[in-house]
Amino acid sequence: MTALPELHRQLDEMRPALLRFALLQLRNHTHAEDVVQETLLAVLEKPDNFSGKSSLRTYVIGILKFKIIDLLRLSGREIQLTDSEDSEQSEADLIDSLFRADGHTHQDANAWGSPHGTLEQKDFFRTLEICLEKLPAQTGRVFMMREWLELSTEEICKELDITTSNLWVLLYRARLRLRECLDLNWFGNLAK
């Protein structure tokens, strides 16, 4: 078990990252602050629960994810987000801009190389977070529910009261936007 003052210090260090993750999912500062606070309290109230089998960071992020899922279930529709019609239009425009009228791409996709080297770099994840922040609110939330909270498509549809085909469209748009953003801000820079 980590000594309490040391645990406090490590949690303090982790706090900004936890807040960023909560904000990426909840898109609301107050809710994000609340779940991070609850997470840190849960760890501090029962420090013996951390067995050391995983890293402290993995353990704390696991608790944060449960807290976020609890909040989403509790307040579900209350904190639902909607993207404006302008945003809807710009999403459709984005997809159209990538393809010619015959359905083929304007520009060939670049090879991003082996994931191994990329996923070892802290700066890559900072770039990914920035790209996630740029997603329209509803699109970003749905993508984070699927890929960060690792909820099933059925669970997400139930929580947000949307159809599966609507969900697939939102996830597709999110992935296209993230691909464009990473290609421009990470892989494009590496090629220079």
Add this chain to the structure above:
Amino acid sequence: RFFYTCKQAHQMLSEGMDRQLSVAERAQLKLHLSMCRSCSNFSGQMRLLREAMKKMSKDGGAE
């Protein structure tokens, strides 16, 4: 139509991450990817994105 366009292939690659594609869909996608390097690269990009999110989900990304 038997041959997917790049637009259809992109969409099916994304949907394949969230649902089980049918045998016909998988076959058409495989055929398109075997002939289109750009979409094959896109497929690799989607895999990297998923792996990155898995890592972010587990420990927040690179230590």
